[in-house]
Amino acid sequence: MAVTEQGRAAAAGSARPATGGGRIRALVPRVLSAAMAAAALYSAAIALVPPLRGLLLPVTFVIETAVFPVAPNLGYAVFLAILAGALARRKRAAHRVAAAVFTLLVLGDLAVVLSASLMPDLVEEFGLTGQVVASEVNLAVAAAALGVLVAAADEFFAPTRKASFRQALATLAGLLALSGAVGYGLVTLFPGTLRDEHHLAWAVERALGGAATFDARRSGLPPSWVDLVIGMLSAVAVLAAFAVLFRSQRAKAELPPDDEQRLRALLSTYGARDSLGYFATRRDRAAVFSPSGKAAVSYRVVAGVCLAGGDPIGDVEAWQPAIRAWLEQARRYGWAPAVIGPGETAALAYARAGLRVLELGDEAVIEVADFGLDGREMRGVRQAVNRVRRAGFTLRVRRHADVPAAEMREVVDRAAAWRDSRDERGFSMALCRLGDPADGDCVLVEAHDADGRPAALLSFVPWGDDGLSLDLMRRDRDTDNGLMEFMVAGLAAAAPGLGIKRISLNFAMFRSVFEHGARLGAGPVLRLWRWTLVFVSRWWQLESLYRANAKYRPSWVPRFLAFDDARDLPRVGLASVIAEGFLTAPRLPRFPRFERRAGHATGTGSLSR
Incomplete structure (x- = not known):
């Protein structure tokens, strides 16, 4: 789905001064993302290191019963990691998933607390007082987190691609079925102490990441490496599904003829400033213009990175409005902004707009x-x-x-x-x-x-x-x-x-x-x-x-690299390598379709500088 003119207008209108409570709400995506990332790292650590899992068993119990669910399962760890990244990019879909998770936690804890208040004798008889107290604490934490999510809903504005939810469900179902089938085959060949009649149920449970238990009284286990293999397969399934769900809105990789003519008009007047300016006329780039039309930033969206190239085109006095418009659009769609190859003056302009700058090399x-x-x-x-x-x-x-x-x-x-x-x-x-x-x-x-x-x-x-x-x-x-x-x-x-x-x-x-x-x-x-x-x-x-x-x-x-957040540098580097043509990004299978193509006269091109 392409970024439309209406979308650009919405992006331009999304910038609003953050004051008072607005500044606090603006921190919610990053704080929640950090919390999810910490839970993901903990789950991955106890999944990959069995001795650590046993050593931290009391800690895991406290965290899981009183704060937030963690589990020694790679699939679950990947789920949390992907969710953390999407929350940091302010994805609306990630906000809905997180809200659903905390809603389920609130409902589950509320059921335990209400049941305990209605049947206190059973709580005492079976010694469940500790679990009830943990549920009360967890209820308070989950309810607070859910309240914060609801209050900060406007901070999660980045859209995902059309029909991504259905595609993500289909991807998850298909890959989890494959994980369960492989797990059943492995546990049949290497059952360990697990009885034959429990093979299928155990494989399905592990493929689902332990989210469901079909027989709590079951005893026996297969070798630990079988559990690890199934967990890795489930991790791949979750990774693929959430990658589909949280894919960024994609901009068309084309430069409309009208925009190209506007860029050429700016180059005819200001083209002497930057040796890379003419490359802004590439037809696989787009352009964001300043409100006055006197400057523009040329960019391409690659792997969720809004990658601009060289200096802004046009009047230096109009660079800042053009850069702000470009940053606002990147923010609106959840893209990580980055610039490859700006000169010293442009790098200073990007730094004034809030980006970080590193020297990349020199042009001869x-x-x-x-x-x-x-x-x-x-x-x-x-x-x-x-x-x-x-x-x-x-x-x-x-x-x-x-x-x-x-x-x-x-x-x-x-x-x-x-x-x-x-x-x-x-x-x-x-x-x-x-x-x-x-x-x-x-x-x-x-x-x-x-x-x-x-x-x-x-x-x-x-x-x-x-x-x-x-x-x-x-x-x-x-x-x-x-x-x-x-x-x-x-x-x-x-x-x-x-x-x-x-x-x-x-x-x-x-x-x-x-x-x-x-x-x-x-x-x-x-x-x-x-x-x-x-x-x-x-x-x-x-x-x-x-x-x-x-x-x-x-x-x-000298030429520079400008970027927003140091945590985005690996993604920016990957996007640059893909944009330069040294790596081909993996794509999901697509059905052929007929499209109308822009009427540009094009020829064979080059890149070898």
């Missing part, structure tokens, strides 16, 4: 007027350029608008054939389309070998009127080394003829660590951090990307 920018191949520091680049030139390679630099349509189709096909991955990658620093008529100001750099065969290509998007930002880098795998240096140097030489004064190349993550950590006198912590990154670079190419940029002696422009 070549100042054309200062670039040259002379000097000892440029010796490696100069040798590579001369070697490729002697081999007979030639270079051609053109605006996309100057490339004939038939030739551009060949370029698109070559880019796809030279792509290292199956799918296009990129989000914050890639356009992921090539050959679109709307991108006529982009610049294409092509290298041909001595026989005139295409060998490599680069594509750059506009950075204001006098800059370029690298979008696409592709080459034939059989070509000589040094070809990219030849192309970058050739573009710098041709840049004045195109009116270009600056060229943005790749982004080097943790650049300062690689540079300063190798210097004489670097401290032990910095050296250890650098060693760690060098080790990780065996798989993620962090150091090689830094060195590939550093050899051009560029200016380094």
Whole structure:
């Protein structure tokens, strides 16, 4: 279900000043989430560590009878953990589930207390006074929690997807049935001391997480590992079901034509501020505009994270209203806000809006007027350029608008054939389309070998009127080394003829660590951090990307990561990896359906910056 204009208006209207009791109610989702998370951790600990379970048995009894149910069951622990996360994201569905849980606790405790008051003799006869007192305490706690939930109902405003409740029930029923069937098979093969006639009932009980007991007088148990396996299967069932139930409202991964034209109008006036600004025209992003329309934040929702890229587009004076509108929308739908790659000025603006900021790395920018191949520091680049030139390679630099349509189709096909991955990658620093008529100001750099065969290509998007930002880098795998240096140097030489004064190349993550950590006198912590990154670079190419940029002696422009809560950092990191195309998010099976598609002219895209 897409975020509609009405939804955006509701999101904009959801911001209200929190004063007095409002500030206290605003804390309810976080406090309740922390309590549920603590119960989840306790249940998981006593489920996974049998000695701890026995040691804490008195504590477990007190908590379970007087405060809140805990149980040595992984399925139950996962349920509480998922509920805690959804409560923290202010999901309406999570509020209803929590209210239902506390309502059942109140009704159960109330039944015990009323029964004890009506039949005091039985309480004394069977020694149930302690349990009645525990129920009275539990009744007070559960009633107080339920009252707080009712009073703070307005704080749980984030919607879930349409029909998620029915889908969650179907998912839970199917997976719990599978867990029970597997459990029955295991307990049949490994019964331990459990009698044959109790196998099915025991397996069903354990699949349900101990929520129901069919025979309290039953004796005997199968091996503990059978109980653990069933608990893990039930945990997976609960995890899947609640993941379906609490899925965030999804925004359409498309940029409407009207919004794209508004963004292009802002870029024509303010596009020189940010080398990543043009990537806001990606068609798998959306945009939130300031009330004045003079600024916008470009974003995409991935894994429940509202992920913005680069600086806000437009007038700096209108950035704060645009950022507030974006944050209000993220808050309204329960998304975790995050920004990948803002510059220093934008990072400060996001920090003023309440986000936390970390330095992520640096962007390499070549100042054309200062670039040259002379000097000892440029010796490696100069040798590579001369070697490729002697081999007979030639270079051609053109605006996309100057490339004939038939030739551009060949370029698109070559880019796809030279792509290292199956799918296009990129989000914050890639356009992921090539050959679109709307991108006529982009610049294409092509290298041909001595026989005139295409060998490599680069594509750059506009950075204001006098800059370029690298979008696409592709080459034939059989070509000589040094070809990219030849192309970058050739573009710098041709840049004045195109009116270009600056060229943005790749982004080097943790650049300062690689540079300063190798210097004489670097401290032990910095050296250890650098060693760690060098080790990780065996798989993620962090150091090689830094060195590939550093050899051009560029200016380094810092880039940052902005986020709301440190607890969201793992989710933000996962969303970034998915958005950049390095990981495919798992999806539930969907039935095919016909959809109307937006009438954008699109081409093959790229991401390799």
